[in-house]
Amino acid sequence: MMPSLAGACAAPPEAAPAPLAFVTRVGGALRLAAVDQTAQRLGIVPGLTLADARARHPDLAVTDMDPEADRHWLGRLARRCQGWSPLVTPVPPDAVVLDMAGSAHLFGGEAALAALVDDTMAELGMTCRLARADTAEAALALARHAPGPVTDEPAALRALPVIALGLDPEATLALRRAGLRTVGDLAARPAASLAARFGAGAVTALRRLLGDERRPIAPMAQPAPLRFERRFAEPIAHERAVAACFRDLLVEAAGALEQRGQGGRRFVLTLLRSDGARHRLRIETGAPTRDPALVLRLFDERIGALADPLDPGFGYDSIVLAVPLAEPLGAAQPGLDGRDSAAAVLAELIDRLSTRLGPGGVLRLVPHDSHIPERGQQAVPASRTPAPVRWPPPQPGEPPLRPIVLFDPPQPVEVIAEVPDGPPHRFRWRRTLHEVRLYEGPERIAAEWWRRRGGELPGQGGLTRDYYRIEDAHGHRYWLFRHGLYDEKPAPRWYMHGLFA
Amino acid sequence: MRVAPILSPDSGSLPAAPVLRHWASGVASLDAALGGGFAQGRVHEFYAASEADAGAVRGLAVGLGAGMAGPDRSVLWLRCSRTLGRAGVLQASGWSDLGGRPGQLLLGIVPDTLTLLRSAADALRSAAPGLVVIEGWGRMAELDLTASRRLALAAERSGVALLLLRIEAQPVPSAAQTRWQVASAPSRALPGQAPGAPTFDLVLLRQRAGPCGLDWRLEWHRDQCKFREAPLPGAVVPVPAGRPLADRTGRQRDGGGDDAVAGRSVRSAA
Numbered sequence: 086m087m088p089s090l091a092g093a094c095a096a097p098p099e100a101a102p103a104p105l106a107f108v109t110r111v112g113g114a115l116r117l118a119a120v121d122q123t124a125q126r127l128g129i130v131p132g133l134t135l136a137d138a139r140a141r142h143p144d145l146a147v148t149d150m151d152p153e154a155d156r157h158w159l160g161r162l163a164r165r166c167q168g169w170s171p172l173v174t175p176v177p178p179d180a181v182v183l184d185m186a187g188s189a190h191l192f193g194g195e196a197a198l199a200a201l202v203d204d205t206m207a208e209l210g211m212t213c214r215l216a217r218a219d220t221a222e223a224a225l226a227l228a229r230h231a232p233g234p235v236t237d238e239p240a241a242l243r244a245l246p247v248i249a250l251g252l253d254p255e256a257t258l259a260l261r262r263a264g265l266r267t268v269g270d271l272a273a274r275p276a277a278s279l280a281a282r283f284g285a286g287a288v289t290a291l292r293r294l295l296g297d298e299r300r301p302i303a304p305m306a307q308p309a310p311l312r313f314e315r316r317f318a319e320p321i322a323h324e325r326a327v328a329a330c331f332r333d334l335l336v337e338a339a340g341a342l343e344q345r346g347q348g349g350r351r352f353v354l355t356l357l358r359s360d361g362a363r364h365r366l367r368i369e370t371g372a373p374t375r376d377p378a379l380v381l382r383l384f385d386e387r388i389g390a391l392a393d394p395l396d397p398g399f400g401y402d403s404i405v406l407a408v409p410l411a412e413p414l415g416a417a418q419p420g421l422d423g424r425d426s427a428a429a430v431l432a433e434l435i436d437r438l439s440t441r442l443g444p445g446g447v448l449r450l451v452p453h454d455s456h457i458p459e460r461g462q463q464a465v466p467a468s469r470t471p472a473p474v475r476w477p478p479p480q481p482g483e484p485p486l487r488p489i490v491l492f493d494p495p496q497p498v499e500v501i502a503e504v505p506d507g508p509p510h511r512f513r514w515r516r517t518l519h520e521v522r523l524y525e526g527p528e529r530i531a532a533e534w535w536r537r538r539g540g541e542l543p544g545q546g547g548l549t550r551d552y553y554r555i556e557d558a559h560g561h562r563y564w565l566f567r568h569g570l571y572d573e574k575p576a577p578r579w580y581m582h583g584l585f586a
Numbered sequence: 587m588r589v590a591p592i593l594s595p596d597s598g599s600l601p602a603a604p605v606l607r608h609w610a611s612g613v614a615s616l617d618a619a620l621g622g623g624f625a626q627g628r629v630h631e632f633y634a635a636s637e638a639d640a641g642a643v644r645g646l647a648v649g650l651g652a653g654m655a656g657p658d659r660s661v662l663w664l665r666c667s668r669t670l671g672r673a674g675v676l677q678a679s680g681w682s683d684l685g686g687r688p689g690q691l692l693l694g695i696v697p698d699t700l701t702l703l704r705s706a707a708d709a710l711r712s713a714a715p716g717l718v719v720i721e722g723w724g725r726m727a728e729l730d731l732t733a734s735r736r737l738a739l740a741a742e743r744s745g746v747a748l749l750l751l752r753i754e755a756q757p758v759p760s761a762a763q764t765r766w767q768v769a770s771a772p773s774r775a776l777p778g779q780a781p782g783a784p785t786f787d788l789v790l791l792r793q794r795a796g797p798c799g800l801d802w803r804l805e806w807h808r809d810q811c812k813f814r815e816a817p818l819p820g821a822v823v824p825v826p827a828g829r830p831l832a833d834r835t836g837r838q839r840d841g842g843g844d845d846a847v848a849g850r851s852v853r854s855a856a
Contacts, residue, residue, distance in 0.1 A: 430714040437712075476682050523773070523780060525776075562784070584644075586642055
């Protein structure tokens with residue numbers, strides 16, 4: 086099977102019209118390494134220099150080739166394929182080999198399995214070419230080089246060009262120069278003379294391709310899932326018995342994780358009730374852990390946060406603990422005084438609160454690349470951003486220039502200004518009239534015109550805001566803005582956007 | 587899995603309450619009235635004088651947080667999701683403009699008051715953050731004497747202070763160490779009639795085992811991370827050389843009641 090990789094990595098499906106190409110630096114020139122289907126249809130092929138391709142199609146979208154990301158994605162595809170066969174191996178840069186001997190009948194035969202693979206890959210947005218053959222080498226060669234669907238495997242193999250042998254370029258060129266164009270031409274010659282002229286490698290490759298010699302594939306390691314289960318002869322309903330059993334499972338999981346040098350990030354507890362109902366409880370931790378007491382506390386939080394409490398009914402038949410996500414965790418050396426480090430304690434608190442309040446309940450603020458005030462920051466779950474984020478320090482000697490809270494959306498105010506585009510003189514907000522004592526401004530903030538369609542045209546880029554820092558007669562400090570300049574809009578409105586300390 | 591500690595001097599016994607530490611605010615009279623500054627490991631309540639002072643009370647908490655939490659410890663700020671629309675979105679840029687470190691800020695969004703109090707108590711007990719702030723809007727009926735005592739005990743045990751901000755609320759009895767009323771005050775204008783550094787009017791409504799009824803007008807000095815006493819508003823006539831300073835009468839402000847003596851002493855120290 087050979088998914089067409091580079092095309093599917095970056096191209097969003099709805100943005101079809103612009104052709105897309107991936108470039109890489111070869112020698113001194115930028116050359117196309119891979120192109121998408123739109124580009125292929127336009128006659129842009131890999132190997133072209135970027136300058137040539139741009140000359141033909143100026144609207145070509147170009148991204149750098151990222152072989153590492155491709156390899157990573159191929160690995161994920163291969164893991165996805167492990168559902169069909171235990172013997173799967175990715176063959177970089179663009180192929181995955183499945184040994185489906187003995188597993189194809191589970192899916193209704195080889196042809197049905199191939200259709201299933203094709204459908205699944207299509208759902209993932211991948212275009213792939215599938216080939217079935219007796220050996221992995223033959224399947225790879227057919228997938229990569231066969232012109233169309235294969236009906237007669239030996240004939241198709243013999244019709245393949247010699248490049249399908251996968252020899253080094255010099256040997257391939259030498260074969261071509263000798264007039265040997267297809268694999269069939271080669272197979273018709275005596276092996277000894279081939280070995281004498283092109284090396285033993287050519288003969289081995291030929292024998293493997295034609296199925297005379299078999300080499301087993303080296304499948305990807307498939308770690309056993311971390312799943313721990315207790316089954317009971319009689320259903321248990323007593324809370325204490327369930328808790329004791331759960332603690333046993335956690336200790337068992339901790340042992341298994343320790344053997345692998347890992348810690349769990351996600352724990353799923355499934356309680357199977359005797360009447361067939363099942364309760365699933367899931368917790369996540371910010372850092373990998375295998376401390377049973379900590380996980381137990383988090384599950385307590387989770388159970389406490391449930392809308393309706395767990396009802397054991399006539400008892401649980403079985404209890405299953407799974408660790409679907411685990412990460413490497415080395416042994417840590419605690420301090421001699423037996424106290425945990427501050428970071429570990431904080432991570433534990435964040436986990437507890439996140440479990441209680443949900444992942445969006447404990448947030449950190451991280452900078453976001455925008456000059457529009459309300460878009461300048463993002464709140465992200467704290468359990469996923471363990472390290473403190475750096476924010477630019479303020480200018481020394483300046484008063485606070487940004488408010489401590491921002492209203493979203495801004496609240497409309499009625500403003501009386503002395504001159505139309507001047508600062509506010511007095512304003513009414515929440516039914517109270519405020520006299521302006523001190524002000525600073527305007528600080529002019531333009532709209533992000535590049536985000537709008539046609540925003541580069543005059544008058545189409547969105548309204549400019551004029552911000553004023555205002556202090557009223559009582560000493561309250563506000564951030565007001567006028568939405569629009571007078572030449573952008575006839576009667577621009579004023580808004581309260583934030584409060585200063 | 588952690589290796590068991592080899593030596594644990596205090597294993598098996600409850601950890602002793604940490605020594606009472608204070609954060610000196612930078613204003614001598616304020617620190618003297620508080621016995622050395624804002625106490626760590628205690629609950630401090632700040633009531634906004636009116637809804638318009640909601641910005642002031644939060645700004646004050648940011649300033650206090652920058653001072654009290656220390657440079658590398660987190661500040662946990664808890665707020666109710668119901669009040670987010672009225673209260674506004676906390677801004678990291680404004681936070682850092684007040685001298686705080688927004689990278690250390692942990693924002694907890696809780697669904698109701700009961701969860702708010704439970705989360706605050708857990709955070710205080712764990713001693714993980716350097717400071718816990720509760721931003722409470724409205725009456726908060728669940729925060730009764732028992733709940734407040736529970737928070738105070740948790741804070742005392744761990745040595746982490748709790749700032750309880752109350753907006754749109756009337757002062758009620760509680761187990762807090764100090765109770766303040768906070769209002770914005772006119773700032774010292776910068777050149778060009780621009781608003782200056784944040785200025786607050788603070789009234790010490792109550793203090794456990796200490797003087798109360800005092801008031802201060804404080805200016806937050808961001809670069810030094812300290813408060814300083816704000817000069818009196820209005821144009822100040824320079825005092826001519828040779829005339830004794832004692833001629834200046836301290837400005838008497840209302841609200842002091844029987845503590846007027848202390849109030850005057852505070853003012854005259856200006």
